[in-house]
Amino acid sequence: xxxxxxxxxxxxxxMWLFLYTEVILxxxxxxxxxxxxxxxxxxxxxxxxxxxxxxxxxxTLVLLTSSLTxxxxxxxxxxxxxxxxxxxxxITIALALVFLINKYFEWSAExxxxxxxxxxxxxxxxxxxxxxxNLYYFTAGLHGLHVFIGGTLIGVVAVMTAKGKxxxxxxxxxxxxxxxxxxxxxxxxxxxxxxxxxxH
Amino acid sequence: MSExxxxxxxxxxxxxxxxxxxxxxxxxxxxxRVDVGALNIWVALGVASIKSxxxxxxxxxxxxxxxxxKIGLLTMLVILAIFVGxxxxxxxxx
Numbered sequence: 001x002x003x004x005x006x007x008x009x010x011x012x013x014x015m016w017l018f019l020y021t022e023v024i025l026x027x028x029x030x031x032x033x034x035x036x037x038x039x040x041x042x043x044x045x046x047x048x049x050x051x052x053x054x055x056x057x058x059x060t061l062v063l064l065t066s067s068l069t070x071x072x073x074x075x076x077x078x079x080x081x082x083x084x085x086x087x088x089x090x091i092t093i094a095l096a097l098v099f100l101i102n103k104y105f106e107w108s109a110e111x112x113x114x115x116x117x118x119x120x121x122x123x124x125x126x127x128x129x130x131x132x133x134n135l136y137y138f139t140a141g142l143h144g145l146h147v148f149i150g151g152t153l154i155g156v157v158a159v160m161t162a163k164g165k166x167x168x169x170x171x172x173x174x175x176x177x178x179x180x181x182x183x184x185x186x187x188x189x190x191x192x193x194x195x196x197x198x199x200h
Numbered sequence: 201m202s203e204x205x206x207x208x209x210x211x212x213x214x215x216x217x218x219x220x221x222x223x224x225x226x227x228x229x230x231x232x233r234v235d236v237g238a239l240n241i242w243v244a245l246g247v248a249s250i251k252s253x254x255x256x257x258x259x260x261x262x263x264x265x266x267x268x269x270k271i272g273l274l275t276m277l278v279i280l281a282i283f284v285g286x287x288x289x290x291x292x293x294x
Contacts, residue, residue, distance in 0.1 A: 009266070012265070012269075013268065013269060013272070016269060016272055016273075017272070020272070020273075020276040023276060023280065024276075024279070024280070024283075027280055027283065027284070031283070031284055031287050034284070034287075034288075035287065035291055037241075038291060038292075053229075057225075057229060060225055061222070061225070064218060064221045064222060064225065065218070067218075067221075067255060067259055068214055068215065068217075068218040068259075071209075071214045071258075071259040072211055072214055074208075074209075074261075075208045075209050075210070075211060075214065078206065078208035079208050175261075178259075178260075179260055182255055182256075182259050182260045185255060185259075186252050186255055186256070189248050189251045189252055189255070190245075190248050190252075192228075193228050193232065193244035193245075193247070193248055194241075194244065197228060197229065197232035197244060198232070198240070198241070199232055199233075199234075199235055199236075199240040
């Protein structure tokens with residue numbers, strides 16, 4: 001009989017430490033935003049009004065709901081309800097896809113209006129608006145990448161759950177993927193009001 | 201080292217937190233349409249902080265974790281505050 005070395009609490013704490021570094025990564029971008037907002041308050045308001053608040057709001061609902069479904073998935077696996085865990089994981093992934101598809105349509109519309117980093121039309125609107133959109137594309141793009149990674153991670157864990165490698169006794173992988181997914185949600189909780197909801 | 205196993209959080213709790221998050225989102229959107237001057241951004245950040253706390257304490261199970269996890273979060277927030285504070289000391293008094 002082999003002795004198993006296992007420290008679930010340690011594994012979770014490691015995940016939290018990693019998430020702190022992610023927060024620091026995103027906060028660098030938010031600090032840049034704050035500095036630019038202090039310099040160009042009026043331009044930032046104008047630029048914010050060019051963003052589509054409906055896309056932003058729908059994606060907020062989608063991400064909050066996906067955070068709920070993955071949190072429920074963790075409870076489900078703790079209670080040994082494997083089938084429910086799988087359904088909840090797949091719903092979370094489907095919501096991640098909805099988020100990215102929305103993003104695709106949103107960015108396509110903006111790019112077709114000549115709003116993208118390096119565009120001449122954007123440069124004509126002045127430095128304030130250009131800064132807003134450069135930061136918007138970078139921050140939302142990095143966030144979108146995290147959505148993609150998180151969705152993939154949950155997909156891998158769902159397959160492992162279906163194969164019986166993640167069980168009600170051993171579910172740290174699902175817990176840690178869920179933690180990552182909640183971080184993605186946390187970033188959006190700040191990104192949404194700061195970019196989409198500046199008062200005109 | 202003994203493993204502390206968490207009691208599963210009932211579905212009901214998570215659904216209630218989700219409803220609270222939706223209501224808070226509604227509040228942020230509504231407040232952003234009313235002009236309260238520079239207060240707008242602070243209200244938005246305040247509501248976002250409340251939403252984050254709900255996500256961190258309930259969805260991320262921080263409420264159930266040991267004191268070590270809570271100290272970790274606090275440390276990160278202090279570092280972040282220094283990071284932001286020092287940047288603004290530079291910008292505002294340049």
